[in-house]
Amino acid sequence: AQKITQTQPGMFVQEKEAVTLDCTYDTSDQSYGLFWYKQPSSGEMIFLIYQGSYDEQNATEGRYSLNFQKARKSANLVISASQLGDSAMYFCATLYNNNDMRFGAGTRLTVKP
Amino acid sequence: NAGVTQTPKFRVLKTGQSMTLLCAQDMNHEYMYWYRQDPGMGLRLIHYSVGEGTTAKGEVPDGYNVSRLKKQNFLLGLESAAPSQTSVYFCASSLGGKTEAFFGQGTRLTVV
Numbered sequence: 001a002q003k004i005t006q007t008q009p010g011m012f013v014q015e016k017e018a019v020t021l022d023c024t025y026d027t028s029d030q031s032y033g034l035f036w037y038k039q040p041s042s043g044e045m046i047f048l049i050y051q052g053s054y055d056e057q058n059a060t061e062g063r064y065s066l067n068f069q070k071a072r073k074s075a076n077l078v079i080s081a082s083q084l085g086d087s088a089m090y091f092c093a094t095l096y097n098n099n100d101m102r103f104g105a106g107t108r109l110t111v112k113p
Numbered sequence: 114n115a116g117v118t119q120t121p122k123f124r125v126l127k128t129g130q131s132m133t134l135l136c137a138q139d140m141n142h143e144y145m146y147w148y149r150q151d152p153g154m155g156l157r158l159i160h161y162s163v164g165e166g167t168t169a170k171g172e173v174p175d176g177y178n179v180s181r182l183k184k185q186n187f188l189l190g191l192e193s194a195a196p197s198q199t200s201v202y203f204c205a206s207s208l209g210g211k212t213e214a215f216f217g218q219g220t221r222l223t224v225v
Contacts, residue, residue: 033211035213043201043218045216047215050213091155093156095211099144099161099163100171101214102158102172103148103156103158104155105153105154
C-alpha cells in the first residue's frame with residue numbers, strides 16, 4: 001500500500017534556529033513527486049516546495065529545503081532561521097502515477113521566541 | 114484572483130440529509146481533488162478527477178459521489194449524511210503531472 005509517514009506529531013524550535021521535519025514514503029512507482037504544504041491556524045493550505053523523484057539536486061525555496069534521500073525513501077523538510085510565523089501544521093504529500101496526491105498526518109511546529 | 118472557491122464555507126446537516134459541495138476553479142486546471150481533514154489524520158483523498166467527465170476513487174470514497182460535468186467545477190455529494198462525515202472538506206486543483214495543487218478555503222461540515 002502506498003503510504004506517507006510523518007513520525008513527529010509535534011516539534012518545537014527556537015526562533016532563528018533550523019528545524020527538520022521528517023517524512024518517509026512507500027511507493028513502487030519509479031516516477032513520483034514529493035510536496036510539502038503548510039497549514040497555519042487560519043486553515044488554508046500553502047504550497048512550500050516540490051521534489052521530483054528524478055531530480056538530482058535537492059529542492060530549495062528561500063528558507064525551505066528538501067533533504068531527499070531516494071534510497072531511504074525519505075523527503076525531510078528543513079526550515080532555516082525559523083520565524084514565529086512558521087508556527088503551523090506541515091504536511092508531506094506524494095503524487096502517485098501523476099494522478100493521485102496523498103498526504104501524511106502532519107507535524108505541528110511551534111516556534112518559541 | 115479567485116483561484117479555488119468552495120461553497121458553502123459552513124454547513125450543519127441532520128443525519129440522513131443530503132447535500133452537495135461545490136468547488137470551482139478559474140485556472141483552467143485539468144486535475145481536481147476532494148479531501149477530508151480530521152484531527153490527527155491529515156488530509157485523506159475522497160475522489161479525484163483528471164479531466165472533464167472523468168472521476169476516480171481515492172482513499173475514502175464510501176458515502177460520497179462526485180461529478181465533473183464542466184472542467185471548472187467539481188461537485189461532491191453526500192446522499193445520506195452520517196455523523197462520521199463531520200469533517201473539514203478541502204477541494205484542490207492542479208495542472209496535472211508533477212505540479213503543486215492549489216486549495217480552496219475549506220468547508221466545515223457538521224452532521225448531527
